[in-house]
Amino acid sequence: MSIKNDKKTYLKTGMKIGAFATAIAAVTKLPMNEVSRSMGLGLMAALGAATLISAPAHAISESSVQAYAAAMNQAANSQNIGQISRLISDEVIISLTRNGKTANLDKNGYLQLLQKSWAKSNNYRYNIGISDVVITGNQARAQVVTTETWTENGKPVKLITTSRATLSESGSNAVLIRSVSQITIN
Known part of the structure; x- marks a missing residue:
């Protein structure tokens, strides 16, 4: 899988996490900010991983x-x-x-x-x-x-x-x- 496809996968996962957070807030009647705070960590981790994957290693000469x-x-x-x-x-x-x-x-x-x-x-x-x-x-x-x-x-x-x-x-x-x-x- 290419880096470009990996980024798309992580972004799709992040969007699913956001949708999942909304569903949890609706079912549990918890405030969205409480649910989204913990789910936002998942999104940040996904975006951080995508950045790490796409960051080139510093080649030494x-x-x-x-x-x-x-x-x-x-x-x-x-x-x-x-x-x-x-x-x-x-x-x-x-x-x-x-x-x-x-x-x-x-x-x-x-x-x-x-x-x-x-x-x-x-x-x-x-x-x-x-x-x-x-x-x-x-x-x-x-x-x-x-x-x-x-x-x-x-x-x-x-x-x-x-x-x-x-x-x-x-x-x-x-x-x-x-x-x-x-x-x-x-």
Whole structure:
């Protein structure tokens, strides 16, 4: 069935609900506004469903993925936690593995970890590289390698993270929705 036919079906259903509400009001002798209020919810649900069915999914593009990388690079190097937060979905799942131990973080946990790392470091630098982008519908999966360097207690530290990341389009920007990462510290 096409989207156009689905809309017609929902509108017909809405009209039937209205007629049904009138019949119930006549039989039960309830005021029409009481009956129509609850029946109106059915109509609103039908119209809302028709709108959802006809709304196109935001397709993600490779240029959106590269724009995400550039924005993340800029945000991390300026240590702008607000900007990084906007590049990560509220429902993100980040799985970090180092030395055989895995930690799963939500958005808040990841942002807190990042801020703690920044607080202990000097001369923080971040670089991100994205490759092997595969786009399926409104999601992009990519190989991501980030290199972070800083000085801690007078010693240089280099952290390399290799990830398989999933991004999705949110509004006009790509956001991270899932990441499975392996961390190496030199």
